[in-house]
Amino acid sequence: MMDKRYDAKASEAKWYPFWEKNGFFGADPKAGGRPYSIVIPPPNVTGILHMGHALNQTIQDILVRWHRMKGDNTLWIPGTDHAGIATQNVVEKALKKEGRRRQDLGREKFLERVWEWKRQYGGTIVHQQRKLGNSTDWSRERFTFDEGCSRAVTKVFCDLYREGLVYKGNYIVNWCPRCGTALANDEVEHEPNRGGFWYIRYPVAGSAKGVAGEPYKDYVMVATTRPETLPGDTAVAVNPKDGRYAHLAGKTVVLPLSGREIPVVTDDYVDREFGTGIVKITPAHDPNDFLVGKRHGLEEINVMNGDGTMNALAGAKYEGMDRFKCREAIVADLEAGGFLDHVEEIENQVGHCYRCHETVESRLSRQWFVKMKPLAEPAVAAVKSGEVRFVPERWSKIYFNWMENIQDWCISRQLWWGHRIPAYYLPAAEGEEPRFVVAESREAALEEARKIPGFENLQADGLAQDEDVLDTWFSSWLWPFSTMGWPEKTDDLDFYYPTADLVTAQDIIFFWVARMMMAGIHFMKKPPFRNIVIHGIVRAADGSKMSKSKGNSLDPLELIDAYSADALRFSIALITSLECDTKVNKEKFEIGRNFATKIWNAARFMQMNAEKTEGFSFADLADDGALARVLEGAALSDDDRHLLIAADRAAAAVDGCLEKYRIQDGALAVYGFFWTQICDWYVEYAKDAFNGGDAARSRTVLSVLAAVYWRALRLLHPYMPFVTEEIAHQLGYLAEGESIMRAPFPRASTDAEKAAWNLTGDVFDYVEAKREMVTAGRALRAEYRIPPAQAVRFEIAAADEAAAARMAADADSLKSALRAESVSVSAGAEDRAMPGTLVRLGTIYMPLDGLVDKAAELKRVTGELEKARGFLKGVRAKLANEAFTAHAPAEIVENQRAREKELAAQIEKLERLAKLFA
């Protein structure tokens, strides 16, 4: 016997290892069939499971389990990302507690330490993912820094270099002083910042200073938010069209504090309206100034160290000072020197490191880049042609927009934890830029280097490998094929590449999705996936981003603990639309828990009755054709047929929704089918059958219920894997060792079955209408406060003789559904009793002598009458409109005609009733 309560924890602890150990998540490319594959967006190895993962992976697992049940050869590859900066930070923090820095250990020892950390803690998120129920093939688990992925990275770098798509360049990069590394543009987050806007006088060269303490007589006014970079200024610029400053062109000005003379240049970049219309140009510390400097051949003076302190070029006084301290010092000195005119407050956008949130510095340095334009073009074409599709489609616009304005990708990072750049430098004289070769290994590099005249006898240790590592995304962009064994030729690549769907959030379309497209097309000659499914972000109840520091985040593991993994999955699927972000609070997850309880109890109900039914076995219904055998010769009621039709429709609905990635609608379809159709209606109907004392009938009803339940259970399995597996075994649909995850997705009734069981739309509509009558009858009871225990007599005035006959034959089910003493059906004769709601088949009545306030009833009837007349008027107007009858589809016009008749009849009845109460 099933327990009174579903024990989710026990079930989860039992079934996940069962699936995994039996290899049910595994995939075999040799097994043939239609391939369906997904690669998981690899979470950071330092990560812990958050709601974003829960949403993202639930969607994927639903798709994967659905495809698997449909018989596709299905593979979902899991893995983690080595996450350069994040991981290095974690280990450095640990070192700091020991009072050491990574430099104290040296590169090799430090990396050993990181690997040690990875071995010890890197499995955290991988274990947490199992809690969600993900059916990932763990035998294929990959790590972006594992041997295979690293080989792929090195090959890709070398190939791109040989193709001229990787180059080393002088460039102004975003620099995080805390992380000590360059950041890609996308890794910088801009935030509004209120800060000073200092107006500074730059004296025109040769203009004498007035009497002591007086300002220079002749000066230009420059406004800046970054006074600390002043020592790096190598020009000031004005707009060439700015008449106010035309006279300055070609002159030089004196840089305050240093006395260095710098030119005045004209450049379109300068906005005449902003500030004073004069800009100081600091090519080494601002990306725009860098470009201006290039255009005008200006010197680039780097006044800062990598850690955000000032260097010797800033001047002896400021050397070693933190950049923000230096700002204060320089402002003070400017003021003392009479250079500072005034200061305003201004709001501008300041870049922050996406990892550590430190204010990002623009810094001139030597970095490695990937030329993106040639790679982007085919990636754009693939989406334009429809070969790759965004779901929802609108994301393609954002993708195009970014791709068309793409900048070269700075791929070098000044870290230790990551794929080291396979560039090897040859010995060079002091001050000379060394030559380098790029090769897959030191050996290959040596061979290459020896071909260079003068280096024929070079030894391996004479080559110095580049100190930098590659951006983490440089390995992630290969993920769809590096995980399948590339650059080796593998069966997995043959069969499973390209993957079918990529499921991810909108925030990494640029970081990751676009780049995977480029790499996939470039190296595999095929885009890495056919559909890019973009879902929203999980937000806190107030719409803000979830973050640990705000304390507004929900922990999926806590939700699993409180409500079960199934509840988490189902709830999140039900409340998430691909169209927009999802706001969640803890209470929303009760939906899933309550649903699991509901189906559990329905199962208990069936089991209870199965025990009373001799020879009944759920196993007999395990395959979809079984019901036909079990029901051989049995008579089906309209309600039985209705349920079978509803089951067909539910299966089609869920299938259709998932086909279109409408995860939410699929959840709603299976939810409504289970709860409303099976539990609310059919289980209640079945109770009456079981109590009816007809053994054959009871067996038929139980068989229909059990067969349909089994279909519903399988429909639900992709959403709620654990409870469905548990019930399947508890009831005995499955033998030990089998799994619902390998059971076929439910099919619709075959034509033969439909014919044998008379499953027609007509039957369906009849039962729906009958239920409306039941609802109307119950409403009458409620309205007149007749307790459920009190038996009443219902009379039904059917629309016509045919309807009367059909309902009379079915009166027993009406009687029990209404808990009525008796139900009588006849055509017409409605004046003798109190009316219920009008429905398609007729009117339901309940004699209510003595229970009625005639005045109140009259008021109600009058109200309904008014309403009906209003509707009729509208319908008649519509039908009188020739344009409507000419243009509208025939079906719509027919509906209106039918409605007109219905309303007219209704009004006639109501009028008679009004007389009755008058």
Next chain:
RNA sequence: GGGCAAUUAGCUCAGUUGGUUAGAGCACUACCUUGACAUGGUAGGGGUCACUGGUUCGAGUCCAGUAUUGCCCACCA
């Protein structure tokens, strides 16, 4: 500054190509501790679909504009 979304019941959201009287969950009201389930049942209340125009026989749905909110991108020093 540019772009993209959103605005439907008290709350969170569906509403797929325009087509009967706009739906769900939660919350709310009344009744029901009835033998699967109170994590439940039955019935009910609640919406001029942000606003203004337009197209159409017909608009929550399409178009234009306005307002509000959110997100993304961007070099305003």
